[in-house]
Every structure is written in structure tokens, then in C-alpha cells.
Amino acid sequence: VAEHLTDANCVFCKIVAGALSAHKLYEDEKSLAFMDINPLNTGHALVVSKHHYPDLYAAPDAVLAAVIAGARRVATAVRDALRPDGINLVQANGPGAAQSVPHLHVHVLPRKLDDDAKLNWGERPGDRGAIALTAERIRSALK
Ligand code: DGP
Numbered sequence: 587v588a589e590h591l592t593d594a595n596c597v598f599c600k601i602v603a604g605a606l607s608a609h610k611l612y613e614d615e616k617s618l619a620f621m622d623i624n625p626l627n628t629g630h631a632l633v634v635s636k637h638h639y640p641d642l643y644a645a646p647d648a649v650l651a652a653v654i655a656g657a658r659r660v661a662t663a664v665r666d667a668l669r670p671d672g673i674n675l676v677q678a679n680g681p682g683a684a685q686s687v688p689h690l691h692v693h694v695l696p697r698k699l700d701d702d703a704k705l706n707w708g709e710r711p712g713d714r715g716a717i718a719l720t721a722e723r724i725r726s727a728l729k
Contacts (some may be wrong), residue, residue, distance in 0.1 A: 596638055596689050598634045598638075599689065602618055608620035608621065613636075614652060616635060616652035618633070618634055619634075619656050619657075619660045620632060627670065627695070629667070631694040632691045632692070632693060633653050633657045633692045633694065634691040635691075642677060653692055656692075657675050657694055660694045664694055671699045672697040673697060674697055674705060675692050676695050677690075677693070
């Protein structure tokens with residue numbers, strides 16, 4: 587496809603371009619879904635933008651819309667095909683979030699009740715005042 591924003595050193599750009607093989611699941615004009623090579627659980631898939639954006643902050647809204655719609659479509663198929671106990675969508679930005687590939691992607695992460703993935707942070711009530719203050723700080727930062 588012509589006129590893609592692309593990065594020659596990016597592994598997901600290579601998959602989008604067909605230069606590197608992947609088990610593709612789905613694609614549309616702006617997004618591509620394929621199986622993750624290092625699955626947490628069976629059915630772990632990725633939905634990436636076709637254009638190269640390093641992270642969530644860099645991508646236009648229309649691209650995010652396509653990626654999340656693709657993720658829902660794939661998640662629905664994973665649910666129906668594999669019947670996991672649940673599915674998380676995970677999207678990492680930056681090293682502290684364990685982003686290893688700097689190309690916008692959403693993980694479609696099938697979960698098992700006993701998989702003990704670190705994403706299970708448990709449910710403990712927060713400090714309501716602190717939550718309200720934090721909400722205000724985030725609202726003030728919305729652009
Ligand atoms: P993240 O840590 O959120 O940046 O996740 C990157 C994911 O990409 C990681 O789960 C492994 C996967 N991955 C890395 N290289 C390849 C590849 O060459 N092919 C496929 N299919 N997946 C890859």
C-alpha cells in the first residue's frame with residue numbers, strides 16, 4: 587500500500603510490509619492483526635496500526651479507532667473460538683509499561699483464571715479523596 591509511514595528497522599512495519607511473516611488474522615485499511623510470537627496464553631494476538639506510530643500519543647484518533655475496532659473484532663473471535671475465562675486488551679507506552687516494540691499495538695490477551703499474570707493487581711478500596719484529586723489532575727491535563 588502506498589504512502590505508509592514506515593520505519594525500516596521496525597519489526598511490525600516489516601510484518602505490515604510482508605517482509606516478515608506472521609500468522610495474520612485480520613486487516614483493514616488502517617490496522618492489521620496477527621498472533622503474538624511470545625504468547626502469555628493460547629490465542630494471544632496483536633492489533634497494530636499499518637502506519638508507524640511509536641505509541642498511543644503519536645497516533646491520530648482515526649487510527650486508534652481502527653485499532654480498537656480491530657481488537658474488538660479479534661477479541662470476539664478469540665472468545666468464540668477458544669472460550670478463555672476472559673480477555674484483557676493491553677496497550678503499553680514506554681519502558682515502565684514494558685513496551686518492547688515502539689509501534690502502536692494492542693494486545694488481545696486471553697486469560698485463564700489461574701494464569702497468575704501480573705496484570706491481576708487485585709481489588710482494594712482506594713482513598714476516595716485521593717482518587718478525586720487525581721481525577722482533577724488528569725482532567726486538567728486533558729487536551
Ligand atoms: P510490548 O511489550 O507491548 O511492546 O509487546 C510486543 C509484543 O510483540 C511481544 O508480546 C512480542 C511480540 N513480538 C515481537 N516481535 C515479534 C515478531 O517478530 N512477530 C510477532 N508475531 N510478534 C512479535
